Amino acid sequence: MAKSSPDTPTDDPPAKAGADERRTFLVQASAIVIGGIVGFVPLLVGLRNFLNPLLRSKDDIEVDEAVRIATLDDIEIGKVYRFKVNAIRVDAWSKHPPGPIGAVYVRRDSDDPKVLPKVYTSVCPHLGCSVDYKEDRQQFVCPCHNGTFAKDGTLVDPETAPPPRDLDELEDVEIRNGNELWVVYRRFRSGIAAKIAE
Ligand code: FES
Numbered sequence: 001m002a003k004s005s006p007d008t009p010t011d012d013p014p015a016k017a018g019a020d021e022r023r024t025f026l027v028q029a030s031a032i033v034i035g036g037i038v039g040f041v042p043l044l045v046g047l048r049n050f051l052n053p054l055l056r057s058k059d060d061i062e063v064d065e066a067v068r069i070a071t072l073d074d075i076e077i078g079k080v081y082r083f084k085v086n087a088i089r090v091d092a093w094s095k096h097p098p099g100p101i102g103a104v105y106v107r108r109d110s111d112d113p114k115v116l117p118k119v120y121t122s123v124c125p126h127l128g129c130s131v132d133y134k135e136d137r138q139q140f141v142c143p144c145h146n147g148t149f150a151k152d153g154t155l156v157d158p159e160t161a162p163p164p165r166d167l168d169e170l171e172d173v174e175i176r177n178g179n180e181l182w183v184v185y186r187r188f189r190s191g192i193a194a195k196i197a198e
Pocket residue numbers: 124125126127128129142143144145146147162163
């Protein structure tokens with residue numbers, strides 16, 4: 001009867017060793033990949049948060065909320081008034097305490113509380129100088145290149161005047177608490193005929 005020899009191998013040792021090596025390699029490679037992902041994700045999140053202020057648009061950086069300008073009691077019907085606009089300003093890294101961010105001209109044509117005052121930015125749409133209101137002429141005049149606007153903001157002599165459009169009227173105007181004038185202040189691109197917010 002044939003008897004198996006004790007020296008006869010029941011498995012192939014080189015093949016088993018190779019399989020073990022591959023398994024070890026895969027385990028180590030997986031650990032490296034997973035470890036890399038676990039470490040890299042927080043790094044990306046931190047980097048995004050660090051750069052976030054720089055990635056925001058200008059509209060995000062400027063305060064984009066209504067600010068209180070005056071009370072209706074401060075604005076006599078038919079007259080034009082200039083008011084500073086104070087607001088909290090946020091730049092890329094800091095939040096500044098309330099301070100002047102611009103100025104507006106306000107005119108009331110009616111004492112009917114449902115008729116909102118007209119509000120214009122003081123920024124000349126030509127090259128951005130601040131226009132003055134001349135009470136005696138009932139006109140806005142820009143000191144830089146003499147651009148002139150009527151009391152309702154329309155450009156005088158549009159064919160020859162340097163400004164390319166009328167004074168910019170602010171549209172987001174509302175009355176709060178019965179007699180407080182609140183406005184969303186905006187700046188618009190200068191030097192072009194279209195009124196486009198910066
Ligand atoms: S900046 Fe006002 S007319 Fe030129």
